[in-house]
Amino acid sequence: MKTYVVSVNNEEIALNSKEVSELDIVKHSDTEYHILQDNKKYSAKLLHTDYLAKKLTVEVNGNNYTIAIADEYDQMVKQMGLLTASTKKEKNINAPMPGLILDILVTEGQEIKEGEQVLVLSAMKMENIITAPSDGVVKLIEVKKDDAVEKGQLLIEISLG
Known part of the structure; x- marks a missing residue:
């Protein structure tokens, strides 16, 4: 099972592929989505994407969030210290x-x-x-x-x- 580290406004959350697949997301347009989580409804709008850097900016219920997604490879590279800027x-x-x-x-x-x-x-x-x-x-x-x-x-x- 794949594991992802998702940073939301620099706060890290670990998710596995099963948790991601269980998200109840309905796409309404290229940039607008409705999400159901724990019987709560969220309206999400995709504001900006940077697929190379694996970063998104989304607006959820009027609040903006910057999201960075690190897959297993990204986590390994970080652990090895290859991303450390000097x-x-x-x-x-x-x-x-x-x-x-x-x-x-x-x-x-x-x-x-x-x-x-x-x-x-x-x-x-x-x-x-x-x-x-x-x-x-x-x-x-x-x-x-x-x-x-x-x-x-x-x-x-x-x-x-």
């Missing part, structure tokens, strides 16, 4: 998870920009593009193609620009 500038690139280096896209001495792709790491049967955390110059590449790496292992050292 406010400080990093000068090293460490492996975010154990895996295998598929490709190195930069060379020592190369100037790089924040967000630029620097290497490809295969982990959990997926190719993950690792990007530069800040502007700088590639000082040292600690790994080579086909190396197995552990979580937290230094991959590339960057001199900040």
